[in-house]
Amino acid sequence: MAYLVERLDLRAGRVVLDLGAGTGKLARLLVPCGARVVAVEPVAAMRALIPPCVESVPGTAEAIPLPEASVDAVTVAQAFQWFRRDEALAEIDRVLRPGGGLALVANLRDESDPLQRAFAAVLERHRAHPPLEVDVAFAGEVKRFAHVHELRRGGELALLAESETSIAALDGGAREAALRDFAALAPPASRVRLRYVTEVRVTRRGA
Numbered sequence: 348m349a350y351l352v353e354r355l356d357l358r359a360g361r362v363v364l365d366l367g368a369g370t371g372k373l374a375r376l377l378v379p380c381g382a383r384v385v386a387v388e389p390v391a392a393m394r395a396l397i398p399p400c401v402e403s404v405p406g407t408a409e410a411i412p413l414p415e416a417s418v419d420a421v422t423v424a425q426a427f428q429w430f431r432r433d434e435a436l437a438e439i440d441r442v443l444r445p446g447g448g449l450a451l452v453a454n455l456r457d458e459s460d461p462l463q464r465a466f467a468a469v470l471e472r473h474r475a476h477p478p479l480e481v482d483v484a485f486a487g488e489v490k491r492f493a494h495v496h497e498l499r500r501g502g503e504l505a506l507l508a509e510s511e512t513s514i515a516a517l518d519g520g521a522r523e524a525a526l527r528d529f530a531a532l533a534p535p536a537s538r539v540r541l542r543y544v545t546e547v548r549v550t551r552r553g554a
Contacts, residue, residue, distance in 0.1 A: 348376050350490060354549045355420040355448040357382040364418045364442065366408050366435075367426030371397035373452065377422070385418070387411060408435035416444045424452040450549045457493065457542035465532050466504070466541070473525035474513035487550035496541045501533030507541075 357363055359381035365374040368386035370393050377384045378400050387406040388394045397403040406412040408423075408430040421439050423430075439449060456463040498504065508514050508529040509522075517525060533539050 350492075350547060351422065351450055351452075351549075352377070352380045354488070354547075355422075355450060357420060361419040362417065363420045363422060364411070364413065365401075365422045365424070366411070366439070367423055367429065368397065368401075368403070369393050369424075369426070371401050371403070373422060373424040374401045374403075382419070385413070387413075409438060411438045411442050413442045415441050418442050418447065419444055420448045420450070422450045422452065425454060427451050427453075446551055448549060448551055450547060452548075453546050455544045455546055457544050460542040462532065462539065463541055463543075466508070466529070469525070469528045469532065470508070470511060470513070473517065473521070473528065474511070475516040475521075476513050488548070490547045490549075492545045492547070494543055494545060496543055498539040498541070500535060501537040501539050502530055502535040504532050504539065505530040 351357070355363065357377065357380040361382040363377055363380075363382045363384055365371070365377065365384065365386045368374050368388040369390075371386050371388075374384050374386040375398050384401050386394075386397050386401050386403040387408075388397070388403060389405060389407050391405070394403045394405065404412055408426075421443060427435075443449070456467055458464055458467070498507070505526040508526060514522060514525055
């Protein structure tokens with residue numbers, strides 16, 4: 348988080364827009380920097396979970412409900428793949444002040460981790476649609492941070508898999524078969540550690 352705050356120059360008197368904010372996981376972490384944090388999220392059920400310390404408004408990346416040149420930075424965490432790229436970038440350019448920063452944040456599986464490789468293999472075997480690739484040819488600086496996600500029980504692997512859209516979209520029987528394969532990757536009572544890499548892409552737009 349310190350990297351994002353420093354690279355986007357987030358501080359009191361500045362405004363940061365978290366686009367496709369979901370439940371505000373990233374937005375709430377930006378609050379301590381002192382900037383005004385505005386979360387834009389189209390799904391009402393998601394917005395309801397955004398904490399009161401974050402200003403939340405309905406909207407989409409293709410129709411941002413903010414005035415022209417009204418924000419100093421835009422963040423997007425685990426959501427850019429859902430945007431209509433060209434329309435979203437045009438809207439981001441519109442709301443950013445000259446020289447404002449855009450940061451894309453994504454959690455990637457660490458393929459050097461045997462368990463992650465096994466998880467990816469099961470995912471590839473069962474997924475309902477191909478991976479959603481993010482085209483970020485405009486991105487300037489890329490920074491990667493390693494981290495570990497710990498599950499209390501191996502049985503939680505199936506719950507983790509169910510959060511994948513390509514698994515959740517499966518029909519009932521196919522989804523149950525996939526979840527059984529995920530659950531079989533580790534003993535149910537064991538503690539599981541999954542290694543990830545958080546990739547942060549930062550660029551300046553509209554300078």
